[in-house]
Amino acid sequence: MTGFGDRLAAARAENGPVCVGIDPHPELLAAWGLSDDGDGLRTFGLAVVERLAGKVAAVKPQSAFFERHGSAGVAALEDVLAAAREAGVLTILDVKRGDIGSTMGGYAEAYLDDASPLRADAVTLSPYLGFESLRPALDLARRTGRGAFILALTSNPEAAAVQRARHDGVSVAARMAAGAADENAAARAAGEWARLGPVGLVVGATIGPTAGAAGVDLAAVDGPLLAPGIGAQGAGAAELTEVFSTARERVVASSSRGVLAAGPEGLDAAAEALRSEVSAVLTS
Numbered sequence: 001m002t003g004f005g006d007r008l009a010a011a012r013a014e015n016g017p018v019c020v021g022i023d024p025h026p027e028l029l030a031a032w033g034l035s036d037d038g039d040g041l042r043t044f045g046l047a048v049v050e051r052l053a054g055k056v057a058a059v060k061p062q063s064a065f066f067e068r069h070g071s072a073g074v075a076a077l078e079d080v081l082a083a084a085r086e087a088g089v090l091t092i093l094d095v096k097r098g099d100i101g102s103t104m105g106g107y108a109e110a111y112l113d114d115a116s117p118l119r120a121d122a123v124t125l126s127p128y129l130g131f132e133s134l135r136p137a138l139d140l141a142r143r144t145g146r147g148a149f150i151l152a153l154t155s156n157p158e159a160a161a162v163q164r165a166r167h168d169g170v171s172v173a174a175r176m177a178a179g180a181a182d183e184n185a186a187a188r189a190a191g192e193w194a195r196l197g198p199v200g201l202v203v204g205a206t207i208g209p210t211a212g213a214a215g216v217d218l219a220a221v222d223g224p225l226l227a228p229g230i231g232a233q234g235a236g237a238a239e240l241t242e243v244f245s246t247a248r249e250r251v252v253a254s255s256s257r258g259v260l261a262a263g264p265e266g267l268d269a270a271a272e273a274l275r276s277e278v279s280a281v282l283t284s
């Protein structure tokens with residue numbers, strides 16, 4: 001079984017370092033001529049998968065926009081995830097889950113178990129109940145060859161007060177990075193990966209050259225670095241260079257609205273434009 005990090009590294013090498021978010025905002029559904037309901041969500045998500053298969057490293061469905069429509073939306077999300085599996089496109093399900101360990105086991109089974117209809121290749125996890133509270137998800141991901149992205153230095157301006165706060169001199173973000181490093185080291189010792197560990201960090205492309213000041217050495221992270229904030233939140237190639245400097249070869253740059261706004265017919269061209277813009281700085 002090839003682990004998630006190695007599968008992502010291979011997809012990145014083949015298709016470029018871009019992840020496109022599947023974020024069916026109501027305004028985007030309207031602009032695409034789709035209804036704001038389960039059918040509209042399904043058509044939207046399937047179009048992104050179909051158009052971008054083989055052209056991106058991964059897609060990242062945003063669960064919130066599907067959950068808005070309850071069971072109809074969740075059913076659409078299941079279909080989008082199944083279509084991506086069928087098309088061989090890696091999925092990062094953006095659910096930002098995090099809970100006490102016993103409940104975390106339920107979330108882990110929901111997204112990381114081979115038998116779950118909502119299974120994805122990786123999920124985003126919110127570690128603010130403590131890194132170890134994520135244990136059930138981290139363990140199940142390892143057992144099933146899946147991955148996790150831990151929120152470390154997120155793209156939103158409010159994040160700094162929490163993620164850069166220090167306890168015993170160590171920032172919250174640095175503790176998350178250390179937790180991810182420990183996980184990847186254990187997985188490597190067990191022979192589970194070669195190129196990239198299964199546990200990555202979310203580091204916003206908007207944060208500027210500040211990771212070091214938060215005590216996070218991005219160059220030492222041996223998992224993937226998911227960098228949202230490209231496009232609608234203002235970051236581009238220059239900002240990626242500024243944030244990631246020597247860690248660039250592990251970055252997957254993520255954009256949702258910036259690509260999706262091109263509409264179904266323009267998706268490929270928008271993704272290709274982003275790929276050439278960011279490849280120039282991330283793969284050099």
Ligand SMILES: O=C(O)c1cc(=O)[nH]c(=O)n1[C@@H]1O[C@H](COP(=O)(O)O)[C@@H](O)[C@H]1O
Binds near residue numbers: 156231232254
């Ligand atoms: O985990 C994420 O993907 C994420 C982390 C973060 O720090 N910032 C961030 O914007 N995201 C997600 O990335 C997507 C960004 O969307 P756009 O701003 O439209 O590109 C949204 O689905 C956010 O929830």
